[in-house]
Amino acid sequence: MTPKDELNNYLKELQLTWSRQHYEALSEQALKEHWTPTDYMARLLEGECHRRRENRIQRRIQAARFPVLKTLETFNWSWPKKIDRVHIQDLFRLAFLEKQSNVIFLGGVGLGKTHLATALAHQACLEGHSVLWASTVDLINTLIAAQAAQRLKQELNPYFAVEQRRFVFTR
Numbered sequence: 001m002t003p004k005d006e007l008n009n010y011l012k013e014l015q016l017t018w019s020r021q022h023y024e025a026l027s028e029q030a031l032k033e034h035w036t037p038t039d040y041m042a043r044l045l046e047g048e049c050h051r052r053r054e055n056r057i058q059r060r061i062q063a064a065r066f067p068v069l070k071t072l073e074t075f076n077w078s079w080p081k082k083i084d085r086v087h088i089q090d091l092f093r094l095a096f097l098e099k100q101s102n103v104i105f106l107g108g109v110g111l112g113k114t115h116l117a118t119a120l121a122h123q124a125c126l127e128g129h130s131v132l133w134a135s136t137v138d139l140i141n142t143l144i145a146a147q148a149a150q151r152l153k154q155e156l157n158p159y160f161a162v163e164q165r166r167f168v169f170t171r
Contacts, residue, residue, distance in 0.1 A: 018051040019044050057126055064131040070118040080111045088116060092123050132158065 011020035023044060030040040061069070072092055077085060096103055103120065105113035121131045146155035
């Protein structure tokens, strides 16, 4: 077995997918640019960490069960006219999570409450927080059905795992 085969086997066993796919190209770049072994290793591990971070974010977003993905950048600030843009943008720093505070959007139909709540929950996913998106109607229906099936306690468990999840309820 060649050293290259051994290296591929080790990287596969350690599940270092990004490193396995890119170590040769990075090695060539390291030779051309006279990187130290430490520089080469740092770049290799940086790529691996970036891939894993992105995978964690994607898993959080999928687990959140957003009906539609929204961001603050796609919010229409021209409607409604009286929205406090600075205050809304400040919420996206997510300081309320550290304070264990709640955010409630109040207003009439069509003002962007759901868009902002979804965007805020999405930002929380990007920052490493777990989110579960559930409409109030879905939540109530799920809990009523669970109570009828005498499974209410089991259905409530995920909602009480406060340290692990942040919940967004809308409508």
